[in-house]
Amino acid sequence: MAHHHSPLDVLLSRASTDHLVEPPPKGDELRTILSAGLRAPDHGKMRPWRYTVIKGKHREAFADLVVEAMGRQEPDAPEAKKTKRHHRFANMPMIIALGMHLQPEGKIPVIEQEMAVAAGAMNVLNALHAAGFGGMWVTGPFCEDRVLLESLGLPEPHRLAGFLFVGTPAKHSDERKRPEIDDYMAVWKGDAITFAADAG
Template sequence: MAHHHASLEFLLSRASTDNLVEPPPKGDQLRDILSAALRAPDHGRMRPWRYTVIKGKHREAFAQVVLEAMDRQEPDAPAAKKAKRRDRFSSMPMIIALGMHIEPDGKIPVIEQEMSVAAGAMNVLNALHAEGFGGIWVTGAFSEDRALLETLGLKEPHRLAGFLFVGTPEKPVEGRKRADVDDYMAIWKGEPVTFGADAG
């Protein structure tokens, strides 16, 4: 095993978890974690990040907003799926909505604005890990519900990249075995490359 600098070892040790308990980050610590998002690549300085934090007594009310959005966007969703979503949104220590403030007619392609939001979310997950917290990124069709977006301050054409559930890991996070990077990288030497991941 190669010797890694401690910072790289830290990045390699991050894994998502939804086994989360109190406390979540708060105050200046939360501000610093979200500030890490603003260090993401941002072509054209579009600053597309918009973070809405839901915590404490407001989680239950927001879980109801999510259920109403599900009723509109996923009317055939099984009752068990709705119950699980209500439970998760009302019981996770903290929820961070990943707003995307998109300018469709701006000078920067929309996909680059979206990628900046995604890069910001990854920075948040890494910053949470650095501070001893955990998180998981979740999405669903309900995230496209216009009424839900409006309550999060996201008017048309702005959208959501999903939500981060945030808290303290209930037990040490053991990441699943990662894929072999050799299947996902190639060295270009003047000829078209192939990837092991695409074989077969």
Template structure:
């Protein structure tokens, strides 16, 4: 796939099925992620892969987390939480590890991790895989964060669901850059 075609055609793919990425495909995805801009060479990223039966365990943790956060949660809501990780054969938990640094604020480190996640999405698309980046309440839930072994200086930026696209990919809408770009002349 040509680089510009890749950039102009990537879409979030929500209907994913087996097979999961191969080890070789995953290696390419993570190598692409590690090329993200990284002011200070801090490498503020960490990733967890979740596949196979570990997805069931993650679903259990999500249901437990929901119950802690919302004791009145219905059985339907708990079931939905348990099934979330089963939407794709592989999940990648994207983690920002913000480190104290005199020249690189935490916000820049989080941006670097976001770029790494985007690189992972692009590499999945380049290899014919489907992927979608999801957040939601679970990305910000302290119970789940602790259960996944994150430390106090780490935060989940999202869950990237990866697999084989089910059906045909949607065509991304055409957006005109002029709607988002304005030249600043330097005047006040």
């Protein structure tokens, strides 16, 4: 598919999906896709991206960790929610943890380091799509759990921007209507801007 679309078509046709089946990208193809993440703008060359790939037989144990983290972070979470979460993490073709290696002591504000990881995640989602794969970025209070973060090589002060669910999109996906660009852009002419998206 990548050969039949311009780069702009690729960007304009990306959509998230967690309806993912085998196979996920592997080996050099996965390394290439993650390399797109390292193309994100990165103020101060902080290189905050840390990708952990969770796949195959290790998904089950990782799903256990996620549900344990949920138990600590959301003690009132219903059992059904935990079971569902476990099932999702144990059955996704592949999961990529979006680690943020943060340096709060330096000159670059932590938010900028975090934004570099977010920009990298977007590049990875686009690269997945360009290569014929699919993905979806998910988070939850469990992403703050220190035990989970330690297992991902992210002790304090490092954090987690969430996870990418990764695989091959299941066949049909209905194109969702997207917002109109004219509601979200303006041309500054000296007066204060009101965006159409916010008017009325």
